[in-house]
Amino acid sequence: TVNNVLKQNGITVFGANYVYLDKTVKGFNFDFTTINNKNEIMQQYLLGNLGNTNCWSKIFCKQLIDDSSLRFNVNYSFGEDYLFNYRYLKLVQSACAIDKPLYNYDLTRVSSATNSRSESYLRKWIVTEEIYKDVLNENASGILLKRLVSELYQTVYLTVAESSKQDLFNESYQKLLEYKF
Numbered sequence: 371t372v373n374n375v376l377k378q379n380g381i382t383v384f385g386a387n388y389v390y391l392d393k394t395v396k397g398f399n400f401d402f403t404t405i406n407n408k409n410e411i412m413q414q415y416l417l418g419n420l421g422n423t424n425c426w427s428k429i430f431c432k433q434l435i436d437d438s439s440l441r442f443n444v445n446y447s448f449g450e451d452y453l454f455n456y457r458y459l460k461l462v463q464s465a466c467a468i469d470k471p472l473y474n475y476d477l478t479r480v481s482s483a484t485n486s487r488s489e490s491y492l493r494k495w496i497v498t499e500e501i502y503k504d505v506l507n508e509n510a511s512g513i514l515l516k517r518l519v520s521e522l523y524q525t526v527y528l529t530v531a532e533s534s535k536q537d538l539f540n541e542s543y544q545k546l547l548e549y550k551f
Contacts, residue, residue: 380462381411382429383421385471391478400467411465415455416505416517420465423452426473434461449497456501494525 385399400421405411414420421427434440438461442450459465502518 380431380434381459381465382468383427383465384429384468384473386421386427386473386475387471389474389476389478393478395474397471399469399471402467403469404464404466406464408463411459411462415459416501417513418517420459423449423455425451425454426475428455430458431462434458446497449494452494453497453500456504498522498525 387395387397389395442454498521
């Protein structure tokens with residue numbers, strides 16, 4: 371049962387279907403069943419291999435949340451799932467995946483945060499920066515830092531993609547690439 375899995379693992383991830391504007395459906399699943407290494411769990415999450423940064427494709431252990439007093443940061447209106455998942459995954463010992471799409475994510479809603487190119491993406495940068503600093507303090511491998519820098523780039527790019535400042539952003543990004551990570 372799911373309760374037994376959660377007691378043993380701490381987190382369970384599952385596949386989902388994305389439903390697009392043109393009514394096409396694209397699903398995703400996971401290619402693992404269990405990860406029993408705390409560091410590997412975090413690495414796989416930061417690399418994007420434990421699902422997106424959302425909470426809707428995961429089942430959490432309420433007791434672990436309560437015991438650690440873990441809560442969503444109410445100061446963030448975008449990216450709060452990302453930060454919650456990161457903090458939660460630092461607590462778990464292992465993770466398992468259900469190789470089935472158990473959720474349909476509707477991308478047809480125009481108001482969906484996924485479709486929005488508002489300042490919310492810029493707010494997500496603040497969350498990513500917080501995780502980046504935490505990972506940096508833990509002497510994480512270079513690949514994880516590159517993933518987080520890529521997330522920062524994507525967040526800022528999506529903020530300016532439709533603005534007149536895109537050329538300035540692209541020039542700044544090219545200069546950033548000159549730095550070694």
